[in-house]
Amino acid sequence: MRRNIIVQSFTLLALLFYCTSCNSKKTIDSMKEDSLFVWQPALTAPIYYPIEAKYAHVMVGTDMKISMGDTNVGYGVGNGFSTVDFSEGQGGLEIPTGLDVLWLSFAEKKYYHLKQRFSKSVQERLLRLFQKGYNHGESHYDCFVVTLLPGGKIWLSVSGLVHNTLVCDSLQAEETNMALQDFDKDYYNAFETLDSLCVVGLSSSKGALENLKKNGVPVGLWDKYAVRYPYDIKITFEDSKAMLKSESAWASDIDADATCYFPTGELYELKSYRGVQERAALKKFIFSWCVGDASFHGEFFFDEGEILKAYPEVFGDAGQMNPGELNIEVSKYNNLFKISLVSGTKRYQLQNTKIHVFKRHVDETDFNAQIIYNNHREINSKNIHFIGE
Template sequence: KDRRIPVYESSVGGGIGQPGSEVDYVDFNEKGGRDMPTAVHLLWLSYAERKFYQLDAELSENTKERMLKMFRKPYYMSDDNEHCRYFNLVITMLPGGKVWLHLNGIGRTAIVCDTLQAKEVHMELEDFDKDAFYTFKTLDNSCKLLLSDFEGAAENLEKHGVPLGLWDKYKEWYRYTTKIEFENKETKLGTHILYKFTNGDKYWDDDSIPKNIQTSCKYLAMDWQVKDSTYTGYFFFDEDEILRVYPKAFGNEGKLKGELVVQVSKYNNWFDIFLQVG
């Protein structure tokens, strides 16, 4: 039987894979759980493109199998010394009608599908959202004013347009792990290392899940201890640089293996960060 489950929360501008447009599985775990999703049905308005998109897609067997395995198998979180489970199916709508699906839980977000493609549909604003029609009157006014809620978005859009090929770069996979080296050999690395990636993936290093195939790392946070002093580093990688360097280092097909190396000086205030491939 076709049971349609609504998305109870939605948000705009939160970023790829960020909870806000998700189907929540938490409240249903105590009531026998939800059925596995088999399809996604969406209708939305892209403010940036001033277009409506519609998706009615059956999920592939590979996607359903991957989701089922992830829902069933917990991952470890050392903060609370417990095993956690994914409890949100996060739906991200991107320009060009692309739709990505992630599973999200405490401290972890993992992509499960990045191949769904919606089609553009033509409709009146009043048929899409009566409140928006009564407030803004036209589609152009609606998109213009709603986009103004995000500082700098309209100016950036006017200058650069919609970079439709950008998300293909975000989802490129590479075979690498991370190595952190300290010049001071008395340094002790903390157990909590947080990574965020261009495709929306996010995890802590000690969550017991293998990590050897990943997209480009855009953020890294870690702590380390030297005698009685504790240091914390937050590294925000330049997007243009990582999207240029990763494919150049790993090759167009991404088959080469490598390491993201972070070297910390003995003074704990100088860092060399580079990719080492081959």
């Protein structure tokens, strides 16, 4: 499938402006022309539900549009991969203010269109996030991600290194009727029918055809992903000598920080969001710990069906939620794990989490690491996916 990079000429001129600092108290109404940020636009869709966009333009400021480079996408929800390269040396842009996109959903064989300026609240949230950054202001968002979902839903995110924040999950495109030759003449000449094109489009994403046969298009699934629950994430060790690597003498190692991954595409280091926080259900969790001179690295892949059932059972439904915890208990010998959701008197022990753990001595390289626990030998980690991620 084609991958095009189109940047309108007046956008490139705008990038020559110098990127100046921003007052954190600015709002959309008071924002000045010098409120510029270095960011890139990215278009994506769920891995098993890829799409092709006829066009995808991000509105910037009041009179500018950027054409997204990659229009045949299925990188995953919130995955901020951009083929449009705007470097810091080129200056900055104002915040995204709207979206104009027309796309074909291969799984649904439907066209969707949205042309809309973002609400004031969305624009102000984007402004705050670009100004504030993350990791206590030490890092900054550099990608604005548009995720196109089945049913015409659109999610907006901003991302940076090991960090992704969902900004808006309420945009809704309209289904539209059009002939394939009007969508793309080349595709019409090559495939003749929409059915043929969509089969090829799905085939370009590994597992998409098989997933469609098994799961269909569960349009309401992403609404479940977006539900946020008030909970903390805690790790406890039976061995009193064990400690998180981030709190040890090896805290500077690249794998030291515990990282949370969510089906909304959000991800962040746990240290940035300690305590009870409004979070989506956890999709994957990675953390490292030390016992003496031994270092352990664990990766936990939560079961989609189990967490979508357990979280509302423990924390409650929307409007009636109670705070709680996700507890991970590590055994004395670092090879058994008990994972529970707890809120008040409610407790749900998760049984279907896929886990593997590596062990090495702190003076050894990763090449010397040994697998000491793996309960999913039948499936490689890279092939573990949620249906709609």
